[in-house]
Amino acid sequence: MDIPWVEKYRPRRFRDIVGNNKAINEILRWAQDWERGKPRYKALVLVGKPGCGKTTVAKVLAEEMGWGVIELNASDIRNEQKIKEIALRGAVYETFTDDGEFISSKKGGRKLIIFDEADNLYEGVKDGDRGGKKAIAETIKNTRQPIILIGNDYYSLFSGTWGKALKSLAYVIRFKALTRAQIMKVLKRICMAEGIKCQDTALAYIAGRSGGDLRAAINDLQALAQGKKILTEDDLGATGYRDVKNEIYKSTLVVLHTEHFWEAKNALTNLDETPDYVLFWIEENMPLEYTKPEDLVRAYEYLSRADVYLGRVKRRQQYALWAYAMDMIAGVSVGKEEKYKQHARRYQFPSWLSQMSRSKKVRGIRDSLGMKLGRIYHTSKNEVLDNVIQEFSVLYDKDEGVRRLYTSILHLNEDEISYLTEKDPKEILNELKK
Template sequence: MAEDWTEKYRPKKLSEVIGNPSAVKELEEWALSWKAGIPDKRAVVLIGSPGIGKTSSAIALANDMDWDLVEMNASDQRTAAVVKDIAQRASYFNSIGMDEEYKGGNRKKLIVMDEADNLFGNADRGALPAINDLIKTTKQPVILIVNDFYALSKKSATVKSDTIQITYRRPVARSIAGALKKIAASEGVSADDAALMKIAENSNGDMRAAVRDLEALSHGRKELNKESTEILQERIVKKDMYSVLGKVFRENDPFGAKKTLSDVDIEPRDAMLWIDENLPYEYKEPGDLVRGYEKLSRSDVFLGRVSRRQYFGLWSYASDMMTAGVAVSRHGGKAGYGQFRFPTYMVKMSRTKSMRGIKSSLCLKIACAMHTSTKGVALDILGPLKELARNDEKIRIMLVREMGLEPEELGFLIDAKIDSKIVKETLEKASQMRTNKETETPREEVPIKETYPRDTGIPEQPEKNENNTPITTAKKPGKNLFDF
């Protein structure tokens, strides 16, 4: 089976990475600082969208510096135990490789953790505290690769303060086309510049996607022209809300806006948020703005009817109002310019998604312990409990021990980072108390003095009076509820 072109032509040296010269230079300077000893910043975070050369840069750096490579990606289990066993073992010992082969000398290892911002559930339980310890104590260079650095930095102050952050940008189409031309020549495919530029433009800055498109189009061919790339228009090009906004506000094309919105994988209510965010920046004339918001409000009315009646056929009316209706609302004034704005509401919801998940998990544990509802906990209990936990160490330890709180949940409860001193100390004390309780010797059972005769199998003899006749005692009738 032929080798995948994305791996076959992956950059072997940093000089072969395209489109990010300043980022590559900064990464190389950090690597060279290890020759003088352990630098102040022992870890680097490579930030950027997928397919623009972050992982390739890390692998190329290991080749340039003659370092061994230890890689952990999202497909691996990355619990605290696994991170400590693999990454920390590699960071302290440089004589035995991860394949158990003796390397010898002072050969360093480059520890690469791909998709470090994607740590999920039980599969990656406790990974973040272990990564924080690795960043602070490692004796080997460490690279974290992330798509969303903001999400990771919100969870850990260490990642933000104790690392060097290097941002990768999407390479321009001209740079991608130049790299594709070299790959085509190596594979014996004659490709004209127009075809390569078409592939590069459709990749939207994703070098990995561009190479895969070139490989697919070159299969069974020795020549590649622009007509050969026509298939990419339907298969690769994906419309987004920026295309819709361009049709609505810049091109004043109502029918084109309707058609483009139908090609975008987005719900009408989310699309309305995009248009609502950009409408006041694009329509400067008061009359245009009033007419635009009138059409947008009618769209909102239809969406409300969809929610109440569960009749989704009304979505088409809402979509027409928010696209074609807003597009024809501009009677005068110039079209706006500059970059379209991402909806503020979506940004805020995205930033608080992990925090809302932690709050939900914490409320569920408190509700189970207190035999109440999660809604009741969120409304009436969580606020006072947070105040008590912040000011009383015993309560914090009790909550961790009895409810099994995770570091993220404890940090949310007391408004502290999960790698802060107060969180670490509370978890350690709770774990120590739990261990002491398990190892505590059980008390000796004190024999209980029997107050009733044992059952010996011999029927009990009734008491007798002076005449040697049994004494009979009549049982008192039970108290009745209706006795007065």
């Protein structure tokens, strides 16, 4: 069975971790306070979106400090009795690590108690179980060992009476979602290790769609690239990504109508799209909204600056410049002298992207025909496309016998038939069935 790449390439040292340097430094200072026997807080709470590295950092900390690890999960253990049986016992008494190694606190041995998905802790009685937050608070008060709580939802973890108690006992460290550039760096590293050649645009797309979740991006990469030597943009459809047309529509509406730069920037920051794609949407629909020429001039000036940054990204592969490009696109919002009260009833999909999509489809049809005819003519696809297909299409269009024969033996589909003749492809296929 193949090892999940998330585990296979999980960092083992801090130097291998990407992002959240400030949070990591705070955690290291806390660990050093424990080593000196003078921790101000006995527990840490790591909060942040999924996939930003919270659990990985906790495990790497134990590895770097030479501490044992006791790892618990709130999805399995979240009521008071179970926590007292496991967490409190491990925090107060001598115990063994998960590997069976005995750790003596009297001899200075440390064990890190990691409580993952802590935001799933019960506050009070629920489904017959008494709340786990109370037990965790008591554990922190009495612990002789460092404790790290990990959760995604800050407010869920600290809600209620015992949630407030937890907050007073532990130091909270927030983790930020990773940027596209940071995620791409990891994805490139994995591709190199797996011997996969991957287009930067494909990696950028995967990274952008992850929403800052490195784990999700790695899983998508494995689903797309495992067993392949080359990964291109054409392979991206296999991930089943959601339709984001409604999201880009809403963000375009905000940028073109708000008078506040920060509002436009927030709309684009929360949009999981690359700057070049966003730029096409703004550029296409801006003339529908901005009726004053001077407003259009200023708005296009911002877009031109964004395009400069995007050009540098393409030439130098410096994806950190994407942030500056997004800021320039958001600047369109302050290009107008006053807010437009009316807005276009319906925004248009960027015409340039539509043309590229159609031309890409045509190239795909040509390539398919080239390969099919190449097998019959015992020649290469390129040879067919350069010297054969034009004359063949004339013969196919004029001669019914040739048309019936080659439609059958080449298993031509409607798109391929439409490319070769102006006749109705459905009628041709129906004739073959008779």
